[in-house]
Amino acid sequence: METMRDGFERQITYLRVSLTERCNLNCFYCRPGEGKVPERDGMLLNDLVKVIRAGARVGIRKVRLTGGEPLVRPDLAELVSALAAIPEIDDIALTTNGCLLSAQARALKEAGLKRVNISLDTLRPERFRAITRNGEWSRAWAGVEAALACDLHPVKLNMVMMRGINDDEVENFVGLAKDRPLHVRFIEIMPIGASSQWATDRLVPADQIRQAIADRYGPLKPVKPAGGDGPARCWTIPGFKGSVGFIAPLSDYYCPSCNRLRLTAAGTLRPCLCKGDEIDLAAALARGADEDELIRLIVQAIARKPQGHPEHEILPVKDRFMSQIGG
Ligand code: SAM
Secondary structure, eight states, X not given: OOOEEOTTSOEEOEEEEEOBSXXXXXXXXXXXXXXXXXXXXXXXXXXXXXXHHHHHHTTOOEEEEESSOGGGOTTHHHHHHHHHTSTTOOEEEEEEOSTTHHHHHHHHHXXXXXXXXXXXXXXXXXXXXXXXXXXXXXXXXXXXXHHHHTTOOSEEEEEEEOTTTTTTOHHHHHHHHHHSOEEEEEEEOOOBGGGTTTHHHHOOOHHHHHHHHHHHHOOOEEOOOOTTOTTOEEEEOTTOSSEEEEEOTTTSOOGGGOOEEEEOTTSEEESOTTSOOOEEHHHHHHTTOOHHHHHHHHXXXXXTOOSOSOTTOOOOBOSSOHHHHOO
């Protein structure tokens, strides 16, 4: 079957999958806080494979495994190898906080994982403990080193920038890309879940960060968008092995090029991150849905994809936490 277009002529080729709501960290802007909200494990491996195989039949080519924390699932490598066996899926990526990665990177690479995005909001261990509500920075950094050592390239480091919390670390983050093939991406915080009430007050527009980097290092050279860059705009700095990038849902409106669907840990398909409209695949599977039925529901989700959020504004998203949707 051809790849599917939604009602706004966007080709939908990318599925982000939240494998579990559980996480070994508890970032204050992402999660409710330990014990505050019951947490679901994600869908069973066989059900995930069925859904993704059905998605592949209607044009899904890229899958990103996220959560919660995908590495807390004991069957992650098994899942990666099952997905790698679906011929239409040509890109399997992972978003992780990295803390459990050093023990698993090699097995994941061998199972067919292509690359990782590691979320790291600070380079200061004390601050890391505060942001993650007790995480150990050295474990996250060991994950970054393991990703580089196991060739999970390109290794991207995602830093959510928050005014007054970590916006004094731009230069140190950029410095990481000097001698290592690391791609540092600064992300604008969105008002979703735990941060829905205050994200706008903490927003640091991407342009401001880019200007600060150019002031320090000289003019940045744009990198031609590569497959897998998604909404990131990337730049090189002369003499650097890595790059810097910006993901700016608020100041650089990218809904018109959105190519994704999301599968939440609850087993629902969510056509848009910012809209609480979902189609329940888990319920359909529990009723015994076959592949044709799953395809019908996926096509429905694609048709229900809204145009996007208003330009330069995201209305607070309160129906789910980011860790449930899969950031
Ligand atoms: N545990 C994994 C990790 O830390 O990468 C995957 C799940 S986490 C929800 C995925 C990403 O969402 C992280 O990079 C996190 O920083 C980001 N995120 C969470 N809440 C966000 C928000 N309000 N705005 C922007 N990014 C957010």
